[in-house]
Amino acid sequence: xxxxxxxxxxxxxxxxxxxxxxxxxxxxxxxxxxxxxxxxxxxxxxxxxxxxxxxxxxxxxxxxxxxxxxxxxxxxxxxxxxxxxxxxxxxxxxxxxxxxxxxxxxxxxxxxxxxxxxxxxxxxxxxxxxxxxxxxxxxxxxxxxxxxxxxxxxxxxxxxxxxxxxxxxxxxxxxxxxxxxxxxxxxxxxxxxxxxxxxxxxxxxxxxxxxxxxxxxxxxxxxxxxx
Numbered sequence: 001x002x003x004x005x006x007x008x009x010x011x012x013x014x015x016x017x018x019x020x021x022x023x024x025x026x027x028x029x030x031x032x033x034x035x036x037x038x039x040x041x042x043x044x045x046x047x048x049x050x051x052x053x054x055x056x057x058x059x060x061x062x063x064x065x066x067x068x069x070x071x072x073x074x075x076x077x078x079x080x081x082x083x084x085x086x087x088x089x090x091x092x093x094x095x096x097x098x099x100x101x102x103x104x105x106x107x108x109x110x111x112x113x114x115x116x117x118x119x120x121x122x123x124x125x126x127x128x129x130x131x132x133x134x135x136x137x138x139x140x141x142x143x144x145x146x147x148x149x150x151x152x153x154x155x156x157x158x159x160x161x162x163x164x165x166x167x168x169x170x171x172x173x174x175x176x177x178x179x180x181x182x183x184x185x186x187x188x189x190x191x192x193x194x195x196x197x198x199x200x201x202x203x204x205x206x207x208x209x210x211x212x213x214x215x216x217x218x219x220x221x222x223x224x225x226x227x
Contacts, residue, residue: 001189002144006135007045008156008183009148011058011066012037012201013208023092024085030065033208037180037201042069044200045148052076053142056134057150058084066180067150083130086152089121116169124158124168131159139187153177163195178205 012034014022022028030038045052052074057067059080067078117123131151138147157175158168160183177183180201186194199205 003193004139004143004187005146006138006142006185006187007146007148008131008135008159008185009041009066009070009150010153010156010177010179010181011060011062011150012180013204014062019096021089021091021094021096023087023089024060025092027061029061033204034062034179035065037204038066039069040201040204041066041180041182042073045070046073051145052148053145054138054147055079055150056081056084056138056147058082058086058152060086060152063150063152067148070148081134081149083134084149084151084155087122087127087154091120118169127155127158128162128168131155132162135159135185136190139190156183159183160195160197163192178202179208180205 011030013031014028014034015031016022016028020028052070053076055067055071055074055076056079057063059082063084064078064080070076071078134149138149141147153175157170157177160177161168161170163185176197178199181197181199184194184196184198185192186196
């Protein structure tokens with residue numbers, strides 16, 4: 001039975017000096033550090049004996065820019081797949097800068113009536129279903145090799161929670177899905193046999209400024225290693 005790996009790559013750091021929760025808003029590009037993160041991932045994959053045969057990315061600019069260096073390194077083109085897009089969110093466009101406590105304002109309380117769904121945005125289960133469908137298609141297309149799918153923190157994290165049979169509801173501060181991190185899914189045929197998380201650009205992540213929550217493992221494998 002052939003083995004196939006599908007890597008879920010979160011995009012790199014975004015140029016966002018005003019601290020906007022950008023969500024699906026257009027025009028948010030990678031910062032210079034974000035470009036360096038994308039180049040680091042491409043270098044690690046290309047020099048690490050990986051066999052990338054397919055590169056898909058969310059249609060949002062930051063994901064397309066993150067995917068481009070890896071696609072170029074393997075002589076591929078980046079295909080946009082809307083199923084990899086960021087989760088829809090009622091807070092999109094809100095300016096929080098470094099003060100996330102502003103989201104606790106009473107004016108937002110009606111949006112928090114059901115955190116299990118969640119009530120403020122796209123249901124977690126809907127995100128999982130679209131991500132699972134994309135992963136299945138990518139696995140079939142890259143059978144016996146590897147595929148790179150560039151997406152966003154929340155869709156990647158809830159997909160991992162589902163695959164690990166954990167509740168989809170979670171504390172956003174505990175998401176293990178840092179900028180430019182890889183969540184790598186290994187399949188034997190169509191059966192998932194392995195899941196690994198690694199950060200090829202951990203040293204750059206430690207310098208990053210980002211309004212989104214989450215943690216960085218600062219893996220000792222970074223910057224050049226892989227599981």
